Amino acid sequence: MARLEIFVENVRGRPDIYQMTPDKIEAALRSQPGLAERIAISSGWSDADDPARRRAEVLIGSRFELKTMRERMPRLRWVQTTSAGVEHLAPLDWVGDLTLTNASGAHGPKAGEFGLMALMMLNDHMPAHFSNQRRHVWGRLFSTPIAGKTATIIGTGGMGGAVAEKARLVGVRVLGVSRSGDPHAAFDRVVPVAALSSVLPESDFLVVACPLTQETRGLIGAAALDGLKPGAGIVNIGRAAIVDYDALRQRLESGRLSGAILDVFDPEPLPADAPWWDVENLVVIPHVSSDHADAYLLRVLDGFFANVARYLSGEALKNRVDPSLGY
């Protein structure tokens, strides 16, 4: 039987953590005994062509050259991203009859810990302490315990669910906002996006952990921010365009909101002359919240190879992206 041809595409110049090296591929394959004999894996840079690419039925990578993808890969049937978000590939009309899967779930362990840490930092006024430290100001801001306070998390998927689980460990009450509003075991309550404004007034903290789609772009604008409790804090580990950063900045400067911890910006890397570096009570994190230093790609590849096994046996794939929803 012919082996399933898989092409692994790396992008030059990205940090090591994002490179799919032979050792990572081999390590991930070990979790699927017998699979190695049924597939043929080749790899190359995104900007280089080679015969293996032309033969491949499956492509795994991150920043595809969409315009030439089908021409360069005439046998392509399935595209896997190494990121959870696919908004950089939008609009998704190029998907057509292909199958597109993402890396949803790979961020859980780190995202959960980062989310808990960020909530505790907001509760303990860390953004204000950093602003004070920059100015050499000894400003004694006291706080009350986080136990019993309420965090609302936009997105109840892999990342949002992981944050909810960790936040509950210290007694935080966790509300969720999702497209469906379906209940989720890690949340005290989940409401659909249309009911967002109903949970904001109870929220000491707001965590953005959803994909960027047509529905979520600009979702957290001035109106949503003004719906939060006075002095609330905000965390963004989703995408920058979900939140109106100009509106956020005004509310940080006026004191209406007490702090923000932002892991995502547009563009990235954040230019040295961007305004956000110096905004009072705003903490800049360089998009590292949710990626495990040693094991991020290993987790992505683990999930991918489990899907390859399903593909070979004709089962439905997990993490399939719905092009009409954008995630």
Next chain:
Amino acid sequence: MARLEIFVENVRGRPDIYQMTPDKIEAALRSQPGLAERIAISSGWSDADDPARRRAEVLIGSRFELKTMRERMPRLRWVQTTSAGVEHLAPLDWVGDLTLTNASGAHGPKAGEFGLMALMMLNDHMPAHFSNQRRHVWGRLFSTPIAGKTATIIGTGGMGGAVAEKARLVGVRVLGVSRSGDPHAAFDRVVPVAALSSVLPESDFLVVACPLTQETRGLIGAAALDGLKPGAGIVNIGRAAIVDYDALRQRLESGRLSGAILDVFDPEPLPADAPWWDVENLVVIPHVSSDHADAYLLRVLDGFFANVARYLSGEALKNRVDPSLGY
């Protein structure tokens, strides 16, 4: 029967959180039904004299004028501090035949949360991110989950025990160092101070949460810092003089240690021209880690009035300071 005369001494100019106001006293008294009828409470500033002070058998306050205390309070038998630390009253030879009790335990809820947050901040390279933000540098430092890493906590009392409990919630392995080395349910293992150097090489994080005494002054000097794992991080919620900050600074600047979160300095408030504000990977917290914004003094007074009830019934007092140990 004569009422027990208690004098409540406040210090002018301290933050509201530290002022023992009538409403806080009344609220705390509610937890001891019947006690109000057996005591007579008066209050005044530390620098003012009045007849009630002269009559009092019990004094509660923070920064006593030790030289004139006995002369101004001839009937004094028992002194209660509103702080856990009593090193500012050292040497304790003034105690003599008095009973001295402290507020150990009042810091638990906040100290535990602060300790967990600080450990997670060190694990996620927050001190480096702040240093980078100050310079407008987008520096992608990735991290591995904190679960499974090891924190060593100096001090297994109210604060250290609370930090251990919270740290375990996210899977941190917690070692303790105490005078006795006695086992403690919140710690995986406790060793006596003499065995400190044996646990340092296993430690990803070091948390200082012990009182300042003759035994702990300078305990964490260059040798102890060099015993930690390369890249380890340090938290100090005890007292500044326990740690050699100059040695710490050198190791932060060389990269031998990855970060420090310091809540205590000498002197406080930290002067605007102190060097610590600008040390790379050092986070300055203005001595607020462990004091509950709303309920700190309420917790102190709760503990005090429970002790007053014991005093009136001839029971042994809790939180009694041993002048020979200094805590």
